[in-house]
Amino acid sequence: MQSPSLDPRVTIAELKELRALTQDENGAQRVAFTPTWRTARAWLLVKLDAIPGVATHCDQAGNLWATLTGKSERALVIGGHIDSVPNGGWLDGCLGTLAGLAILRRIAAEFPSGPPVSVRLVDWADEEGSRFGKSLFGSSACSGNLDLDEAAALKDKDGITLADALRAQGIELANVKACGIELTHAAAYQELHIEQGPVLLDLDLPLGTVLGTFGVERYAIHFHGQAAHSGSTPMNRRKDAFLAAARMAPEAYAITDREGGVCTIGSCKTRPGIVTSVVEDCEITLDQRHLDPAALARMLTQAQEASQRFATEAGATVSWQRLWHIAPAPFHPDLIELCDQAIHETSGTTHRLPSGPLHDAAELAMAGIPTIMMFVQSLHGISHNKIEDTKEDHLEQALISFDRLASKIINWIVNQ
Numbered sequence: 001m002q003s004p005s006l007d008p009r010v011t012i013a014e015l016k017e018l019r020a021l022t023q024d025e026n027g028a029q030r031v032a033f034t035p036t037w038r039t040a041r042a043w044l045l046v047k048l049d050a051i052p053g054v055a056t057h058c059d060q061a062g063n064l065w066a067t068l069t070g071k072s073e074r075a076l077v078i079g080g081h082i083d084s085v086p087n088g089g090w091l092d093g094c095l096g097t098l099a100g101l102a103i104l105r106r107i108a109a110e111f112p113s114g115p116p117v118s119v120r121l122v123d124w125a126d127e128e129g130s131r132f133g134k135s136l137f138g139s140s141a142c143s144g145n146l147d148l149d150e151a152a153a154l155k156d157k158d159g160i161t162l163a164d165a166l167r168a169q170g171i172e173l174a175n176v177k178a179c180g181i182e183l184t185h186a187a188a189y190q191e192l193h194i195e196q197g198p199v200l201l202d203l204d205l206p207l208g209t210v211l212g213t214f215g216v217e218r219y220a221i222h223f224h225g226q227a228a229h230s231g232s233t234p235m236n237r238r239k240d241a242f243l244a245a246a247r248m249a250p251e252a253y254a255i256t257d258r259e260g261g262v263c264t265i266g267s268c269k270t271r272p273g274i275v276t277s278v279v280e281d282c283e284i285t286l287d288q289r290h291l292d293p294a295a296l297a298r299m300l301t302q303a304q305e306a307s308q309r310f311a312t313e314a315g316a317t318v319s320w321q322r323l324w325h326i327a328p329a330p331f332h333p334d335l336i337e338l339c340d341q342a343i344h345e346t347s348g349t350t351h352r353l354p355s356g357p358l359h360d361a362a363e364l365a366m367a368g369i370p371t372i373m374m375f376v377q378s379l380h381g382i383s384h385n386k387i388e389d390t391k392e393d394h395l396e397q398a399l400i401s402f403d404r405l406a407s408k409i410i411n412w413i414v415n416q
């Protein structure tokens with residue numbers, strides 16, 4: 001089962017080494033552009049510099065690239081991110097980066113005169129977006145999808161702008177999208193990640209093939225009624241904004257029963273917010289996600305129609321404000337098949353599932369590069385938490401399967 005030159009135990013030991021270097025009693029502290037993150041990057045560079053034939057550099061957005069030049073300029077890109085959320089887990093993001101490190105080592109040993117195609121590892125900068133609330137910073141700059149005007153307006157909790165924080169790292173926000181040149185010869189992209197959810201855990205499976213990342217529709221829904229005394233106003237005379245909003249919760253679940261995907265009402269604010277008054281204004285936030293763009297559009301339409309119906313029934317009015325939208329990012333069908341094959345060869349059984357969280361892979365897919373992700377089971381179904389964990393034998397299977405997937409994709413690129 002084990003690849004000739006890839007020992008997964010070495011990578012697991014390196015993951016533990018990185019954990020000891022960058023974690024405290026509350027969890028991982030590799031927040032992007034902090035001293036601990038820079039320590040992790042320096043540690044990674046030492047590992048990369050030890051691989052014969054590998055050249056490293058940082059691009060205009062702070063992404064770290066390691067390139068093993070092949071007989072063809074066409075390249076397999078392997079991605080991950082070494083940054084974490086504050087108090088994060090030991091595997092989120094860095095598993096993919098260190099898996100790529102292991103594959104570079106194996107390919108450099110197997111092909112001392114150069115592999116059939118170039119192989120590149122990228123450690124994306126600030127995937128998590130913990131400080132400024134902008135996830136996928138480095139990969140969205142590289143794909144060209146980063147909105148520079150939106151990014152220029154971002155500030156952290158101390159009022160420091162993203163532009164100033166980047167400048168302290170030697171990065172000019174206005175120039176970050178120039179890093180898109182890195183994708184000129186990218187022929188395929190693969191990424192390994194912990195699932196961060198309970199699907200594989202509930203199925204008792206170590207590995208899964210990811211179909212793509214969900215598209216997202218996120219709105220603030222504002223219901224407006226009329227404040228009135230809670231003791232003297234008969235029930236049939238009320239214009240209760242909260243009544244309309246409250247009816248959206250079971251409807252959100254009913255929509256997913258019909259269409260699949262997921263819906264979440266994540267917040268609720270009322271005014272005047274006192275026990276002696278009927279609610280005049282109620283604002284809720286709705287997050288809807290689906291892999292199928294048509295189904296996502298139907299989910300949104302059904303929610304909008306339901307909100308109007310509930311508002312009318314409650315004697316209120318309703319308005320919607322879009323907070324965020326991103327289209328679904330389906331992965332490449334050929335690479336989905338290859339990922340299934342790699343998992344079957346290692347573990348015997350696989351499962352295809354979408355990703356609810358976003359990943360850098362979504363940016364690569366939206367840039368038109370054939371993309372695939374592999375998930376490994378998360379114990380507890382928990383991530384972004386110091387209790388995040390995965391069984392070591394599952395990590396071993398993931399590393400071996402991911403390496404096999406790399407070989408299959410290289411052959412796929414050669415035969416294109």
